[in-house]
Amino acid sequence: MTQSLAPNERGDSHPVGEVVLEVRNLTKHFPVGSFFKPKLVRALNDVSFTISRGQVLALVGESGSGKSTTARLISRLMPPTKGEIILRGKDVLKTERGRPSLNYRKEIQMIFQDPFGSLNPVHTIGHHIQRPLEIHKMLKGGNAQDRVYELLSTVGLTPPEDAARKYPYQMSGGQRQRVAIARALAVEPEIILADEPISMLDVSIRMGVLNLMEQLKEERGIGFLYITHDLASARYIGDRTMVMYTGYVVEAAESRELMEQPAHPYTQMLMAAVPNPQGGMVKHKAEVRGEIPSLTDLPPGCPFATRCPKVMDICKKVMPGVEQLSPDHWVRCHLYGPGETMTTGTGQKNAVTTAS
Amino acid sequence: MLEVRDLRVEYLSPKGPVRAVDGVSFSIGPGEVLGLAGESGSGKSTIAHALMRVLRPPAIITGGEVLFKGKDVLALAETELEDFRWQDISMVFQSAMNSLNPVMPIGDQITDVIIKHKKVSKKEARARAAELLDIVNIDKKRLNSYPHELSGGMRQRVVIAIALALNPPLMIMDEPTTALDVVVQKEIMQQIEQLKEKMGFSILFITHDMSLMVEFSNRIAIMYAGEIVELAGARELFENPLHPYTQGLISSFPPLTGPKHKMVGIPGSPPNMAEPPTGCRFHPRCTACQPVEKVVKPKLQEVKPGHWLAYHPGMPGLNVNGI
Numbered sequence: 001m002t003q004s005l006a007p008n009e010r011g012d013s014h015p016v017g018e019v020v021l022e023v024r025n026l027t028k029h030f031p032v033g034s035f036f037k038p039k040l041v042r043a044l045n046d047v048s049f050t051i052s053r054g055q056v057l058a059l060v061g062e063s064g065s066g067k068s069t070t071a072r073l074i075s076r077l078m079p080p081t082k083g084e085i086i087l088r089g090k091d092v093l094k095t096e097r098g099r100p101s102l103n104y105r106k107e108i109q110m111i112f113q114d115p116f117g118s119l120n121p122v123h124t125i126g127h128h129i130q131r132p133l134e135i136h137k138m139l140k141g142g143n144a145q146d147r148v149y150e151l152l153s154t155v156g157l158t159p160p161e162d163a164a165r166k167y168p169y170q171m172s173g174g175q176r177q178r179v180a181i182a183r184a185l186a187v188e189p190e191i192i193l194a195d196e197p198i199s200m201l202d203v204s205i206r207m208g209v210l211n212l213m214e215q216l217k218e219e220r221g222i223g224f225l226y227i228t229h230d231l232a233s234a235r236y237i238g239d240r241t242m243v244m245y246t247g248y249v250v251e252a253a254e255s256r257e258l259m260e261q262p263a264h265p266y267t268q269m270l271m272a273a274v275p276n277p278q279g280g281m282v283k284h285k286a287e288v289r290g291e292i293p294s295l296t297d298l299p300p301g302c303p304f305a306t307r308c309p310k311v312m313d314i315c316k317k318v319m320p321g322v323e324q325l326s327p328d329h330w331v332r333c334h335l336y337g338p339g340e341t342m343t344t345g346t347g348q349k350n351a352v353t354t355a356s
Numbered sequence: 357m358l359e360v361r362d363l364r365v366e367y368l369s370p371k372g373p374v375r376a377v378d379g380v381s382f383s384i385g386p387g388e389v390l391g392l393a394g395e396s397g398s399g400k401s402t403i404a405h406a407l408m409r410v411l412r413p414p415a416i417i418t419g420g421e422v423l424f425k426g427k428d429v430l431a432l433a434e435t436e437l438e439d440f441r442w443q444d445i446s447m448v449f450q451s452a453m454n455s456l457n458p459v460m461p462i463g464d465q466i467t468d469v470i471i472k473h474k475k476v477s478k479k480e481a482r483a484r485a486a487e488l489l490d491i492v493n494i495d496k497k498r499l500n501s502y503p504h505e506l507s508g509g510m511r512q513r514v515v516i517a518i519a520l521a522l523n524p525p526l527m528i529m530d531e532p533t534t535a536l537d538v539v540v541q542k543e544i545m546q547q548i549e550q551l552k553e554k555m556g557f558s559i560l561f562i563t564h565d566m567s568l569m570v571e572f573s574n575r576i577a578i579m580y581a582g583e584i585v586e587l588a589g590a591r592e593l594f595e596n597p598l599h600p601y602t603q604g605l606i607s608s609f610p611p612l613t614g615p616k617h618k619m620v621g622i623p624g625s626p627p628n629m630a631e632p633p634t635g636c637r638f639h640p641r642c643t644a645c646q647p648v649e650k651v652v653k654p655k656l657q658e659v660k661p662g663h664w665l666a667y668h669p670g671m672p673g674l675n676v677n678g679i
Contacts, residue, residue, distance in 0.1 A: 062537040172625040202395040203564050204601075204641075207608050207621025229537065232567075236610035236619070259612060273542035276612050277570035277594050291507050291540060 017053030020190045020223050021074070021108070024048045026083035028069050028247075032296065041295045043069045044247045047083075051191055054221040056213070058238025058255065060231055060270070064292050066247040067227045071193045074225070075110045076100040087190075106136050109184035113196040115176035119168040125152070125179050126164030132186045147186075155182040155212060174205035181212060192216075195227045210237050231274050235259050240328075243267050246295060246303040253329035263331040265308045302334065310335060357558060358384040358407075358445075358526055363420035365402050365411065374629050376402045376415070378582040381656075384526065389552070389559045391573030391590065393566055393605070395626050399582040400562045401450065404528045407560070408447055409437055424526070443473055446519040447528040451535055455515060456503040462489075462514045463499030469521045488517040492547065509540035516548065523555065530562045545572060567609050570594045575662075578602045581627050581637040584656060588663040598665045600644045636666070 026047045033039035044066040051057050059067050073080045076092075084091050092104055112118045119128060129148045133139055139147065145164075152160035155178040168176055177197060184192050194213065198206040214237055216222050228234050234241045235255045242252040243266065251264040262268045290307035293299065299306060305315040314334050323336040365377040377399040384390045392400050405411045407422060409429065422429040424444055432440055449455045457465055466485035470476060476484070486496040492513040503511055512532065519527055529548075533541040545568070552559065563569050569576055570590050577587040578601065586599040597603045604622035611617075624641035627633055633640050636649040646668070654666040 062539065174625055202626060203566070203608050204395055204604060204622035205625055207610075207619050208623065211618075211621070231538075232610045232612045235612065236616070256616075269539060271612070273538040274612055275542075275545075275565065275567040275571045277567050291509055292537075 017055075017221060019050045019052050020088060021051045022048075022084075022086040023050070023070075023074065024084040024086065026070065026073055026085070027081045028066075028073055028078075029081045039296045042247055042298060043295060044073070044080075047244075047247075047249055049242060049249070049252070051223040051225060053190070053223055054217050055240070056217055056224040056226050056238050058226045058228060058234035058241040059244060060228060060234050060241055061244035062229060062292055064246070064295065065244040067229075067244055068195055069247075070244075071110065071195045071225060071227055075108060075193055076104065102136065106187045107190045108193065109187065109189040109191070110193040110195065111177070111180050111184055111197045114200055115173050115180055116168075116200075118180055119176055121168055123167070124164065125157075125166050125168070125171070128179060128183050129164070129186050132183060136187045138187055151182040151186055152179075154185065155179070156208070157182070172205075173201045174208060177201060177209055178212065181209075181216075185216070189222065191223045191225065193225045193227070196229070197226075198233065199228070199230070206233075213237060231259065231270060243270065246292060246298060248303065248332060250304065250333070251329075251331045253326075257326070257329055261329075263325055263329070263336065264304075264333050265310050265335070266304050269307070269309075302332075357386050357425060358560075359421075359423040360403075360407070361421040361423075363403065363406060363422065364418045365399070365406050366416055366418050368414040368416065369630070371630060373418075375632070376582055376629060377406065379420070380579075380582075380584055381420075382577055382584065382587065384558050384560060386525070387552070387556050387558055388575065389561055389573045391569040391576040392560060392562045392579060393564065393569050393576055394579030395564055397581075397626055397629060398579040400564075400579055401530055404447065404530050404560065404562055407528060408441060408445060410441075439473070442469060442519075442524060443522050444524055445526045445528060446522070446524040448515055448519050448530065448532045450531040456511060458503050461500045461502055462506070466499075466514070466518055466521060469518055473522055484521070485517075488521060489514070491520065491551065492517045508536055509544065512536060512540075512544055513547070516544070516551075520551065520555070524557060526558045526560065528560045528562070531564070532561075533568070534563070534565075541568070565609075566594075566605055578605065581629065581632055583637065583666065584664075585638065585666045586664065587656070588660075592663055596663075598659065598663070599638075599667070600642050601638045604641075 026044060028044040030041040030043055031038060032041050047070060049057060059070060061067050072078055074085060085093055087104065087107060092100070096104065126148050129151055130144050133144055133147060148164055149160035152163045157163040157175060157178055171179065198209050201209060210233060213224060217224060226234065226238055238255045240252065241255040241258045242249050243264065244250065245266050251258065251262070251267050258267065259271065262271050293303060293306055299316065301317045302315045302320055305311050308315065312334060320332050320334045322330050322332050324330045325336065360383065361381050363377055363380045364375065366373040366375050380403060382390065392403065394400050402415065406417055407429065409432065411417065417430060429440065456462065463482065463485050466488055467478065467481040470481040470484055471478065486499060489496055489498060494510055494513055498506070506514065533544055536544065561569065561573055573590045575588065576590050576593045577584045578599065579585070580601050586593065586597070586602045593602065594606065597606055601622070607619050608621045610619055622641055627637060627640070635651045636654050639645045639649040642649065648668055652668065654668050656664050656666045659665045
């Protein structure tokens with residue numbers, strides 16, 4: 001049923017390459033409320049990370065934690081309030097203001113959560129794949145149809161001739177999500193932002209889509225930002241995992257280390273909340289309670305203080321900085337010291353740089 | 357307590373009937389949690405609706421028996437149903453968060469249920485509603501709140517409070533926590549567990565999340581394309597799954613601990629129920645398929661004490677001990 005893989009084999013056999021995408025201090029505040037009572041929804045605060053070639057970075061958190069906002073900012077569907085997006089050393093927000101360039105859109109592709117809403121019902125699957133090839137002039141004299149068939153075969157839609165002729169309604173959710181992946185692949189991107197790509201799929205076909213992502217990462221060196229609320233799948237596919245809470249990254253580490261030694265009380269709470277049939281193997285039993293606070297009036301200090309079982313006085317007053325626990329593991333919590341404050345971004349930048 | 361025998365439900369469509377539930381039998385004992393697992397379209401929710409007799413055309417119950425404490429549920433008249441529903445079996449619906457009336461305070465929605473079924477004054481009903489909110493850990497002052505003023509988790513708890521209102525011996529929970537975050541899910545499941553211990557009701561628990569189900573249920577029935585393919589104690593099923601579909605389902609949930617494995621899931625996609633595959637309905641996706649599976653339908657039988665499996669006797673390939 002399962003093939004055994006030595007724990008380190010995955011990481012070592014495919015060393016992560018050079019940094020492709022870097023995000024520094026990404027922040028997004030949405031203005032809400034009336035003219036006389038303006039308020040800010042602080043959706044995302046000072047998020048920094050890097051994605052290297054062939055690396056899967058998993059972004060985990062509850063709804064409202066800012067996961068999708070991160071993806072939307074990087075795909076530049078909306079502009080950030082503050083922060084830098086650096087693609088291959090170039091700060092794209094400065095060099096190409098406003099609409100992202102064709103090149104940027106080619107390098108960064110996105111897969112959405114809902115495969116029923118992301119395909120146009122009146123066009124064939126073949127059309128969906130061919131369009132980006134034409135727009136991005138990716139054909140280079142080759143035959144469009146051959147390339148479409150090739151892409152469909154890559155994502156496991158065989159025979160591709162049949163798949164290309166079909167309309168979205170003739171396909172199942174899993175097949176449509178594969179079409180969405182093929183469409184993203186068509187322009188040979190460096191990074192794919194996958195926003196909950198499996199959460200709307202039937203249970204039995206989820207692994208198929210995850211394994212396809214894994215295969216693309218290994219064979220083509222595509223970097224993924226894998227957004228999910230499911231820790232188990234983050235561990236399965238993510239090389240690194242970042243945990244988000246109310247728009248802050250509260251902990252980041254290599255996935256195995258994060259789940260085996262969760263440092264932040266919130267990560268511990270998440271781990272304890274995941275149903276685990278193996279039962280009793282999770283060492284970090286934490287009490288599970290409470291709900292995420294409103295993003296319009298976050299309490300001063302640590303946003304998790306209201307739910308934290310280990311809350312101290314300082315937590316309610318001062319926002320904790322980032323504390324490094326090991327070369328590749330850092331946490332934002334007063335339990336581990338005051339941490340570096342992160343107005344400059346340098347502290348976090350060093351902490352997040354990928355360990356080999 | 358509840359016994360379902362050979363239940364069949366069909367949806368009538370212009371192209372002919374679609375058999376959504378095809379000969380399903382199971383029973384639930386007092387205080388027991390029976391899990392019903394399967395993918396979307398496997399007939400889980402249809403069974404729940406059939407048990408409550410809330411199926412509407414084009415869905416019709418075409419056969420079988422449902423006995424609740426010896427009473428034939430399928431033969432109840434419309435007037436008797438009023439007493440049966442909520443008093444005997446209550447239900448927490450899928451996306452229960454949206455099953456509350458948005459323009460009515462939650463207190464009124466709870467008292468409505470009580471007044472409808474019991475001869476009590478409005479004041480008494482209100483007191484009971486406050487008590488119910490207390491049971492599910494919501495402040496009594498919230499009686500006058502509207503659903504939009506509550507968070508998703510609180511709304512879910514209100515729905516559970518309404519289901520508890522008349523102390524029914526059996527509760528059907530159809531994906532009660534699917535739309536919620538894991539932390540809230542855990543809290544609610546723990547609370548349901550405590551309430552169950554205290555009040556002793558049974559639960560028919562429907563979900564597609566195998567991990568949650570194994571943790572929460574006593575016994576589990578696995579459904580595929582309208583049929584039960586395997587039924588066993590929760591631990592037994594998880595540690596020793598026999599049906600290839602069950603094995604595939606379990607290997608679709610990566611573990612949170614232990615060494616990393618390459619997991620395979622299940623190839624292909626769920627069948628079109630208008631034209632279900634012949635023989636074993638899982639055969640087009642099965643990796644251990646035998647030629648006989650394509651023609652002859654396997655029968656659910658007890659292969660070990662308490663462990664039921666749909667299979668052909670004497671068939672190689674299946675890992676059934678002693679057969």
